[in-house]
Amino acid sequence: MNILFVLENYLPHIGGVEIVFKNLAETLAKQGHEINLVTHRLKNTPKFEIINGVKINRISCLHSRYLFSFLSIPKILKLSKQADLIHTTTFNGAPPSWFVGKITKKKVILTVHEVWINKWQETTNLSSLSCFIHNLLEKAIYTLNYDYYVCVSNATKSDLLKLNIPPEKVTTIYNGIDYEFWNPAKYKAQSQKLRKNINLENNFIYLFYGRPGTSKGLEYLIKAIPIISPQIPHSKLLAIVSQDPAYKKQYNNIIKLINDYQLKDKIIILPPISYQELPFYINTADCIIIPSITEGFGFNAVEASALGRPIVASNTTSLPEVVSGKYILIPPKSPEEIAKAIKRVYEKKYTKTPLKKFTIEDNVDNYFKVYNLILNGINKT
Numbered sequence: 001m002n003i004l005f006v007l008e009n010y011l012p013h014i015g016g017v018e019i020v021f022k023n024l025a026e027t028l029a030k031q032g033h034e035i036n037l038v039t040h041r042l043k044n045t046p047k048f049e050i051i052n053g054v055k056i057n058r059i060s061c062l063h064s065r066y067l068f069s070f071l072s073i074p075k076i077l078k079l080s081k082q083a084d085l086i087h088t089t090t091f092n093g094a095p096p097s098w099f100v101g102k103i104t105k106k107k108v109i110l111t112v113h114e115v116w117i118n119k120w121q122e123t124t125n126l127s128s129l130s131c132f133i134h135n136l137l138e139k140a141i142y143t144l145n146y147d148y149y150v151c152v153s154n155a156t157k158s159d160l161l162k163l164n165i166p167p168e169k170v171t172t173i174y175n176g177i178d179y180e181f182w183n184p185a186k187y188k189a190q191s192q193k194l195r196k197n198i199n200l201e202n203n204f205i206y207l208f209y210g211r212p213g214t215s216k217g218l219e220y221l222i223k224a225i226p227i228i229s230p231q232i233p234h235s236k237l238l239a240i241v242s243q244d245p246a247y248k249k250q251y252n253n254i255i256k257l258i259n260d261y262q263l264k265d266k267i268i269i270l271p272p273i274s275y276q277e278l279p280f281y282i283n284t285a286d287c288i289i290i291p292s293i294t295e296g297f298g299f300n301a302v303e304a305s306a307l308g309r310p311i312v313a314s315n316t317t318s319l320p321e322v323v324s325g326k327y328i329l330i331p332p333k334s335p336e337e338i339a340k341a342i343k344r345v346y347e348k349k350y351t352k353t354p355l356k357k358f359t360i361e362d363n364v365d366n367y368f369k370v371y372n373l374i375l376n377g378i379n380k381t
Helices: 016-032 065-071 073-080 095-104 128-142 155-162 188-197 217-231 247-258 280-284 301-305 335-346 360-376
Strands: 002-006 036-040 046-050 055-060 085-089 107-113 150-151 170-172 204-210 235-241 267-270 289-290 311-314 324-328
Touching: 002 016, 002 073, 002 095, 016 036, 016 055, 016 360, 036 073, 046 155, 055 073, 065 073, 065 095, 073 095, 085 095, 085 360, 095 107, 107 360, 150 155, 150 360, 155 267, 170 247, 188 280, 204 217, 204 280, 204 335, 217 235, 217 247, 217 335, 247 267, 289 301, 289 335, 301 311, 311 335, 324 335
Parallel strands: 002 036, 002 085, 036 055, 085 107, 107 150, 150 170, 204 235, 204 289, 235 267, 289 311, 311 324
Antiparallel strands: 046 055
16 A cells, blocks of 8 residues: 655654654554655755655745645645555645645545634634634634544544534544553663652652643643642642743743742753653652643543553543543643642542553554545445
8 A cells, every 4th residue: 555644743853643643654664555754844854764664755844834735735746646545634734635635536534633623712822813713724624525534532523523524434543652662660760760860759749741832731730839839748840841932932921920929949840851751750750730721632641541650630622531540530720629639649549440552553453444444435434
């Protein structure tokens, strides 16, 4: 099978979406399939290279995701001639993939990670006008009538179906993680050393990791610290926060909030760490906090569950669907509920359930089934 992926971001850009498509593309290539991939070109990366069998074509577009939607069309058109199908994802790789698919009569599959329609106002710091425009653009992308839609959770699927997408063209395929990589036994000794290195050996550590975007709810966690600290005097928040220029305004707002509440001695903020180091930090924490307002899948919840860490997560969108192990679910946007839940974790009063597993193998197998179904003209999985 010859598959053409169109993704606005790919390696060396690292994020949850990039890891999912890296695993999918490289596994398919290893199985003997022809895999071409079109993505936007990052600084100091070659226009073309092959990584683990995946032929990566990078498009120079002045580092603009919006320009990628237009400037990628010639390359997609050229590579689509030999492709059996085109697989793209939200957002900026979707329109050019749909356009080329219509011209070449190729089947196009769209992976939907999260639907933000009617949520832009509460999940971003954009102006009302900008939220209105993003709402229209997102709705336009989904209603372009792709051959098939894959959602990464049932919560995302439910949101998508509200747009009157035909249900027979929509399915859920969960993202997958490498459970050998996230095996807690591999990190126990090193995590204990890490506590000493960051001078938190005798503290109760609650950890947040991710970007400071409004949808992640970090501000509510910060506001919970003055409630938590008197109840657990030796507690400290360890926050691994993205400092990407795209989130500069949100990051500065978080720093201002910490200063306003005079919390410098109750929190340690670290810059992003490598993916290889991340399990050590998660395994070091006594509690993982996921105060998100919305999540399409919830990698943090799945990773922390795999490591057996107690989790406090918002009872919203996909999080109740994917969290497992030791956890407490709370309403979003409530510092008081966050504080109560952390105190309950401190007292070891949490829900316990068997581990839910979301494997790479299941992810790849399910996508391959969809490919075959689409190519055979079947519209229902």
